[in-house]
Amino acid sequence: MSFKHFALAAALSAIAVPTLAQDKPVLTVYTYDSFAAEWGPGPALKAGFEQTCGCTVNFSASEDAISTLRKVQLEGATSPADVVVGLDTATAPEARKTGLFATHDLTLPTLAINWADAEFVPFDYGYFAFVYNKETTPNPPKSFEELIALPPSFKIVLQDPRSSTPGLGNVIWIRTAYGDRAPEIWQGLKPHILTLSRGWSEAYGLFLDGQADMVLSYTTSPSYHAIAEQDGKYAYAAFTEGYVPQVEVAGVLKTAKQPELARQFLAYLVTPEAQAIIPTTNWMYPVLDIADTLPAEFGTPPANVLTLDETVLDTSLKAWVDEALAALQ
Amino acid sequence: MPRSSSLPPRPLRLIAGAALALSIAGLVVLVLCSILRAATGAAASSVDIWRLVVMTSTQAALTTVLSLIVGIALAWALNRLRFPGRDLIVGLFASAIVTPGLIIAFGLLAVWGRAGWVNEASLALTGQPLELPIFGLGGILFAHVILDASFAARILLARLDAIPEARLKMGQGLGLSAVQRFTVIDWPMLGPTLPGLGAIIFLLAFTSFPIVLLLGGGPANQTLEVAIYAAVRLDFDLAGAVQLALVQIAICSAIIVATAAFAPISAATGPSRPTRWHDAGWVRSLQWTILGVGVVGFALPLLAILADGIGPGIVDLAQRPSFWRALFTSLALGAGSAALTLLLALTIGMARAATASRLARTAIGAPAYAYLAVPAVVLSLGAFLLVRDMGLLPEFAAPVVVLVANALLSLPFALATLAPPLEAIATSRGRLIRSLGLRGWSQFRDVEWPLLSRDAGVVVALSFCFSLGDLGVIALFGTEDFTTLPLAMYRALGAYRSNDAAAIAALMLLLTIAAFTLLPRLFRRSNDAAS
Numbered sequence: 001m002s003f004k005h006f007a008l009a010a011a012l013s014a015i016a017v018p019t020l021a022q023d024k025p026v027l028t029v030y031t032y033d034s035f036a037a038e039w040g041p042g043p044a045l046k047a048g049f050e051q052t053c054g055c056t057v058n059f060s061a062s063e064d065a066i067s068t069l070r071k072v073q074l075e076g077a078t079s080p081a082d083v084v085v086g087l088d089t090a091t092a093p094e095a096r097k098t099g100l101f102a103t104h105d106l107t108l109p110t111l112a113i114n115w116a117d118a119e120f121v122p123f124d125y126g127y128f129a130f131v132y133n134k135e136t137t138p139n140p141p142k143s144f145e146e147l148i149a150l151p152p153s154f155k156i157v158l159q160d161p162r163s164s165t166p167g168l169g170n171v172i173w174i175r176t177a178y179g180d181r182a183p184e185i186w187q188g189l190k191p192h193i194l195t196l197s198r199g200w201s202e203a204y205g206l207f208l209d210g211q212a213d214m215v216l217s218y219t220t221s222p223s224y225h226a227i228a229e230q231d232g233k234y235a236y237a238a239f240t241e242g243y244v245p246q247v248e249v250a251g252v253l254k255t256a257k258q259p260e261l262a263r264q265f266l267a268y269l270v271t272p273e274a275q276a277i278i279p280t281t282n283w284m285y286p287v288l289d290i291a292d293t294l295p296a297e298f299g300t301p302p303a304n305v306l307t308l309d310e311t312v313l314d315t316s317l318k319a320w321v322d323e324a325l326a327a328l329q
Numbered sequence: 330m331p332r333s334s335s336l337p338p339r340p341l342r343l344i345a346g347a348a349l350a351l352s353i354a355g356l357v358v359l360v361l362c363s364i365l366r367a368a369t370g371a372a373a374s375s376v377d378i379w380r381l382v383v384m385t386s387t388q389a390a391l392t393t394v395l396s397l398i399v400g401i402a403l404a405w406a407l408n409r410l411r412f413p414g415r416d417l418i419v420g421l422f423a424s425a426i427v428t429p430g431l432i433i434a435f436g437l438l439a440v441w442g443r444a445g446w447v448n449e450a451s452l453a454l455t456g457q458p459l460e461l462p463i464f465g466l467g468g469i470l471f472a473h474v475i476l477d478a479s480f481a482a483r484i485l486l487a488r489l490d491a492i493p494e495a496r497l498k499m500g501q502g503l504g505l506s507a508v509q510r511f512t513v514i515d516w517p518m519l520g521p522t523l524p525g526l527g528a529i530i531f532l533l534a535f536t537s538f539p540i541v542l543l544l545g546g547g548p549a550n551q552t553l554e555v556a557i558y559a560a561v562r563l564d565f566d567l568a569g570a571v572q573l574a575l576v577q578i579a580i581c582s583a584i585i586v587a588t589a590a591f592a593p594i595s596a597a598t599g600p601s602r603p604t605r606w607h608d609a610g611w612v613r614s615l616q617w618t619i620l621g622v623g624v625v626g627f628a629l630p631l632l633a634i635l636a637d638g639i640g641p642g643i644v645d646l647a648q649r650p651s652f653w654r655a656l657f658t659s660l661a662l663g664a665g666s667a668a669l670t671l672l673l674a675l676t677i678g679m680a681r682a683a684t685a686s687r688l689a690r691t692a693i694g695a696p697a698y699a700y701l702a703v704p705a706v707v708l709s710l711g712a713f714l715l716v717r718d719m720g721l722l723p724e725f726a727a728p729v730v731v732l733v734a735n736a737l738l739s740l741p742f743a744l745a746t747l748a749p750p751l752e753a754i755a756t757s758r759g760r761l762i763r764s765l766g767l768r769g770w771s772q773f774r775d776v777e778w779p780l781l782s783r784d785a786g787v788v789v790a791l792s793f794c795f796s797l798g799d800l801g802v803i804a805l806f807g808t809e810d811f812t813t814l815p816l817a818m819y820r821a822l823g824a825y826r827s828n829d830a831a832a833i834a835a836l837m838l839l840l841t842i843a844a845f846t847l848l849p850r851l852f853r854r855s856n857d858a859a860s
Contacts, residue, residue, distance in 0.1 A: 034824045036809055038651055060724065063804040066562050071805050073565065074367055074714065155443070160542055162559035190547070195464055198542040201822040205435065206543075208827055210444030224825045283825070318564070325548045 025055045027261045030068045031085040034282075036061040041281040048277070049268050055261050064199075065165065065248075069095050072253060076100075082256035083265055085123070088248050090168050092120055093314040101251040102259070106267050111287045112301075113247065120249035123269040124284035127243035127302055128169040129236035130156065130214040131221045137213050140237040144174065147214075148188035155212040156189070157203040160196040161321045166203075167196065168321070169246055170216050172313065175320045176306045177241035182320070186327035193328070219243070219302060224283045226297040242304040248284065336755055337763045337772065339683040346680020346693045349673060353737065354696040357578075357703055360711030361571055367714055368567035378553075378576060385535055385552045386580065388466065392473040392534035393527050399474060400481025400526075401519060403623045405511065406616035407482065408489040409608055418620075419483065420846035421628050423787075426480035426742075427794035427841055428631075429815055430540045432834045434472050436630030437544075438463065439637060441471075446633070468544035473537065477530040479627045483845075484526055484746055487787055488518045491750070497606055507612040521752075524588035525745040532581050532701040532741070553577045557704040567710075574707045581702030582695065589691040631838060638835025642828040652833075655812040662732055662813065663796040663844075669736040670792035671785060673697075674743035679773070681748055682755040694748065698741045705802075708734070713805040723806040731813075734802040739792035746784050746791070754780055786852030793848065794841045 027049075036042035036059040046057040062068045065086040072079050079100075087095050095101060096119055103118045115122050130147075132140045141147035147156070159167030175182045194212045197203040207215035214237060222234040250269055252262040268274055275286040276293045285301050286294060407419065425433060440446050441463050451459045463471070492514060500514050538554045545551060553573060560570040607613060646652045677697055681690045712734065716726045754777055762772050778785075798815055812820075814837050821829035 033820055037820050037824060038649075039824055039826070059809050061809055067805060070562065070565060071713075074710075074805075075717070078717075160548075160555070162555065162563050163542070168563075193547055195543060195546045196548065198539050199823070201819065202431065202539065202543050204825070205822060205827055205830075206438070209435070209438060209442070211438055211442050221825075228825070321563070328547045329549055 025258055025261060026058050027053070027055050027083065027258050027265060028058050028060060028081050029083045029085055029265070030060050030062065030072060030081040032064045032068060033061045035059075035086055039281065041278050044277045044281065045269070045274055048273055049265055053261060053264060053268075055258070057265070066091055069098075072100055073098055077255050079253060079255055080257075081253055082258050082262040083250055083252055085250040085269075086248055087120065087251065088165060088246050089244075089308065090165065090172065090246075090313070090317070092117075092249055093310050095251065096120075097314070100253055100255070102254040102256070104252060104263060104266055106263060109270055109288060111270070112285070112289050113245070113287055115247070115287075117249075120251045121266045121269060122247045122249050122287045123274070124278050124282055124287060125245050125247040126218040126220050126284040127245055127305070128166055128173055128216060129219040129221075129239070129243060129302075131207065131217045131234055131236050132214045134233050134235050136210075140214065140235075142238060143240045144177070144185050144189070147192065148185070150192070152191040154192055154214075155194040156192050156214045156216070157194050157206045157212040158196050158216050159200055159203050160198060161324060164197070164199045164203075165246070166200050166216050166218075168317075169244060171320050171324050172308065172317070173241075173244045173306075174324070175316075176244055176308060183323055183327040186324050190328055196328075218246075218284070220279075220283050220285060220298065223279075223295070223297045223299070227280060227295055238302070240304075242306040243302050244306050244308060247287075248282075336683065336685055336759045337767070339679070339769055339772075341769060342676075342679045342683045343689075346677050346683075349676050349680075350693045350696045353700060353740075356737075357696070357699055359715060360703065360708060361574065363711050363714040363718060364567050364571050364707065368571070370566075370568065378573065381551070381553050381556055382576065382580065384550070385554075388469060388541075388550070388552070389531045389534035391470055392477060393531045395470060395474050396477035396481050396530050397523060397527055399478035399623075400485055402619050403478065403482035404485035404489055404519075405515065406619040406623070407486050408515075409613070409616050410620060416846050416850075417842070418624065418628070419486065420842045421631060422479035422623075423483035423790070423845040424794065424838060424841040425627060425631065426476050427791065427798045428476075428634075428838055429798045429818075429834075430472070430476065430537065431543065432634055432818075432838070433476055433630060434540050434543045435834075436634040436637075437468075437472050437475065439633035440629045446629070464544055464546035466545075466550055468546070469537075469541055469550060472540050472544055473534050475627055475630060477533060479623075480742075481526055481530065482623075483787070485519055485522060487746065487784055488522055488749070489515060491783065492518055501606045507608040510606075510608070521749045522745065525741075525748065528585050528588040528698060529701065529741050529745055531584050532698065535581060536577070536702065536704060538705065554704050554706075558706045561706050561710060570704075570707060570710075574704050577704060578699060578702045582699055585695050585698045585702075586691055589694060590687065634831075634838055635835050638831040638833070638838075640828075640832070642832035643836070646829060646832050646836075651812065652817065654810075655814050655817040656836075658728075658811065659797050659813040659815075662728070662735065663793040665732050666735040666739070666796035667789045667793040669732065670739045670743050671788055673736060673740050674747050674788060677740075677744060678747040678751040679777075682751040694744060697737075697744050700737045701741050706804075709802045709804045712802050716806075723803075724808045724811070727803050727806045727808045727811050730806070731803055732796075735796040735799055736792065738799060739788075739795040742791050742795070743788040746788050747781065750781055750784055751777065782852045783849065786849030789852065790845045790848035793844050797837055797840060797844075 031042065034040050042059050049057055062071055065088060068084050069087060069091055072081055072084060101119045104121050106121065108121065111122065113122065113125055141150060158170060161167040161171045174185050178185050194206065197206065203215050204217060206212055219236045222236055225231040225234045250266055252259060252266060256262045270288060272288060272290055275288040275290050278284065279286050279294055279298060285298065438445060441461050448459050451457060496514060500510055505513060535552065536554045537552060538558065541550060541552050542555065553576065557570050557573045560566045560573060677693060680693050684690060712730050713723060716723050716730060758776055762776060814833055818830050818833040821833065
């Protein structure tokens with residue numbers, strides 16, 4: 001295909017889409033890239049919702065969840081988005097403060113997690129955890145303090161909290177578990193930290209390549225290898241401090257052109273049908289108890305969960321990040 | 330030599346070049362202004378700017394010096410030695426810079442890292458692991474030098490290969506020693522290219538991001554670019570981000586202007602045949618050693634990428650329509666961006682060559698480099714806002730934005746390749762062109778293009794491959810159907826599919842090597858046929 005043809009095709013599709021839009025209402029969903037990707041939950045959720053809604057679902061994917069929030073912030077009242085899917089525990093407080101999100105006004109079914117929120121509907125969740133290879137690390141540490149006590153040759157890969165969600169999650173985890181002792185923990189971790197990568201992908205890649213013994217990821221990561229690759233050698237290290245959750249949520253924008261469809265989509269996300277799609281495409285736990293359809297490899301989510309205070313999170317997160325980076329200097 | 334008297338007057342070239350330079354500068358200003366307009370609230374950055382500036386500058390300066398030294402040594406060795414597979418080695422070297430930095434970093438670790446080839450070999454031979462300091466400043470420099478020195482070697486080799494045969498014959502006849510040959514014949518060709526090349530390498534290292542975080546080993550090693558990224562995303566402090574971006578642009582501009590001021594005019598080029606002039610025995614041994622170390626250092630990480638990616642994963646990939654869509658999009662963008670880059674570089678290069686004023690040359694050339702100094706996250710944000718301000722739908726403007734962005738990204742590299750020979754032609758043949766009364770077009774067709782086509786081939790290959798490897802600008806555009814190879818690779822990497830990612834990385838590298846081996850040859854041939 002020559003570039004001319006390519007440009008022509010692009011121009012034609014620009015004309016073609018608005019005409020399609022006249023037939024059916026279009027629901028515009030902002031989300032992160034791997035959600036909308038061909039192997040992500042996006043395509044199946046779109047197909048499922050379109051069967052009943054009489055509409056067309058249009059995903060508009062940005063690099064990651066924080067980018068989608070920045071995008072609607074920049075667009076403000078002129079945003080074409082109806083729904084934002086993929087904000088999480090760390091970004092939701094900030095999203096709420098922007099005043100861009102409307103109440104969902106839905107009565108949610110009984111969920112597997114504690115949830116009461118006027119604006120955001122959860123659609124999956126997970127816990128940050130250190131993933132290791134059972135063959136090369138037969139005795140993983142059982143807490144941050146045990147990890148610190150190991151020889152410095154035991155390496156972990158983390159993500160930079162300024163650019164990555166799990167990186168930020170780890171800052172919250174250590175602070176929630178250890179309070180004012182957090183800088184001490186970070187200093188103890190320092191000799192073990194191979195690097196702070198830009199994103200989860202790079203860190204996980206380093207770990208899979210054998211460059212480090214553990215990587216900060218999710219309790220559900222071993223399930224991916226067990227299910228998609230039939231490889232059972234990965235596990236997450238059970239930490240006695242407890243875990244901090246990452247709940248992924250969706251919200252309707254006040255400026256939505258299709259507010260009704262948007263709310264229907266949110267309601268659809270917590271139906272058993274949609275919840276059955278999410279675990280093996282987004283590799284997170286479903287928020288509905290769908291034990292009969294959830295593959296056994298997901299196991300039971302950890303029970304000792306640390307509680308986060310949203311107001312504290314909102315006011316202190318930035319200071320926590322600075323504190324962690326200062327301790328690692 | 331009074332240049333001005335010998336230069337034919339070319340007002341159209343000057344106007345076109347100046348207009349283009351102004352447009353690029355204008356674009357940078359527009360990008361920053363559109364972000365400032367969207368900013369609410371004043372800059373509230375808590376970053377220690379000076380510490381960051383010192384840290385970033387030190388790293389960038391070290392990278393630049395090391396890359397230039399290694400680049401000169403490699404170009405020197407490659408220029409003298411002839412062996413089967415030389416073109417492939419040259420292509421391999423050139424492909425490093427256009428391969429996404431992340432791929433190179435992973436290739437580096439596959440060779441030198443904890444589970445890398447070297448360590449495995451050491452374990453097998455001695456039972457002891459080698460504790461290589463691959464993380465930290467050393468690792469950052471190593472990866473940067475792999476990217477930049479091999480690129481420098483490719484550009485400098487093109488200069489050395491363009492030394493006219495007559496001059497070589499004369500040097501050989503005079504019985505110059507290897508050292509004299511380098512200082513008298515080679516250096517006048519290399520010297521004028523070094524400032525522009527050095528400026529590019531400095532800018533690349535100064536604005537480096539994923540490599541710095543991946544190999545930096547922690548926040549002790551970082552760049553301004555990381556702080557700017559954090560200001561935009563974590564703090565949403567747009568005014569602060571623009572402030573930091575301006576600091577970065579100011580420092581980089583100072584470097585660009587300073588190097589432009591030092592740049593002497595290049596020596597003339599001419600058609601060249603493979604040299605039959607061999608250096609003395611021990612010098613040749615040195616050349617082979619340099620080449621050997623270069624191949625081990627630079628080619629091994631690239632080979633590791635190929636070894637990792639070429640396997641059953643490729644078959645799986647080839648069955649997916651999305652992969653073919655991404656491939657076609659990437660190839661189309663690459664071709665378009667290569668053509669645009671060549672046009673832009675010729676316009677600016679010819680304008681620079683048409684004036685004797687150093688100030689005018691700097692003013693026309695500097696904006697092309699300034700684009701490299703704009704942080705990627707600022708660029709993508711600004712592009713997104715600009716497109717919206719123009720009333721366009723971002724997802725449909727995406728192909729055009731990527732095309733222009735890719736062309737602007739490779740423009741400094743193209744200019745570093747084309748500007749020195751263009752100036753050399755104007756200096757050495759200006760009087761002849763004047764006396765023949767050639768018009769601008771005939772000057773280009775009959776004098777400049779035949780002498781430039783070798784370099785033009787390098788420029789086309791370079792920008793084609795840059796476009797293959799880059800997708801920094803449209804992070805916010807929401808383009809579900811517009812996928813290129815690097816985007817497909819990052820997608821796969823972000824969804825546990827590291828085998829897919831490795832296969833795409835290997836394919837991109839193969840495409841790049843093929844482009845660098847074939848495209849310059851194609852241009853050389855079309856030129857040979859024409860003359």
